[in-house]
Amino acid sequence: MIVLVVDGYNIIGAWDELQRLKEIDMAQARDRLIEWMAEYQAYSGHRVIIVFDAYYVKGLASKLEAFKVEIIYTKEKETADECIEKLVTKLKNVQNQVYVATSDYAEQSTIFSRGALRKPARELYIELKNMEREIKENIQNHKKIQPQSKIALDEDVLEKFEKWRRGDI
Incomplete structure (x- = not known):
């Protein structure tokens, strides 16, 4: 260790x-x-x-x-x-x-x-700063590979669906 x-x-x-x-x-x-x-x-x-x-x-x-x-x-x-x-x-x-x-x-x-x-x-x-940079890059890469909707939707509709998914509404 x-x-x-x-x-x-x-x-x-x-x-x-x-x-x-x-x-x-x-x-x-x-x-x-x-x-x-x-x-x-x-x-x-x-x-x-x-x-x-x-x-x-x-x-x-x-x-x-x-x-x-x-x-x-x-x-x-x-x-x-x-x-x-x-x-x-x-x-x-x-x-x-x-x-x-x-x-x-x-x-x-x-x-x-x-x-x-x-x-x-x-x-x-x-x-420490290199670690913070790597974390930010990993987050950005993760956001890029998240599944995207096959149907083109407006941002406000996507936001509402995300709130429903999280149970915020």
Whole structure:
């Protein structure tokens, strides 16, 4: 199984859209990252874990799940890097290949020495955008191959039939 561990605040700081959201509202930036990673997980089939350190969210450590993505908030005195290093040690084995998404060079070196592979923030962003493009193309291709009526009908009639088919009328 492939496991992607994401350094949450590092990625937020590295991606322009999330950086702009962070300046307005950190919670929105976190939520948007979680949504994107949920889409990534659903499309790729990889397990995704996002780690946020206690710098922005004070209090006890917590672990929760949103959109089937595991989210970890570290303890107040624990950094995301420390938590990620523990996760890599715990998760890396013959059955799991662990990737860590971060642009922190020191963290990349540390996790690489523990057997994980690095995925720079830019590479993850490009992968995410390519995935979104593929999904749009698949939707367009699916629309093209949908059965067409053999009888030429006006758009409003087709729309009414579609509503009947869906039970909306």
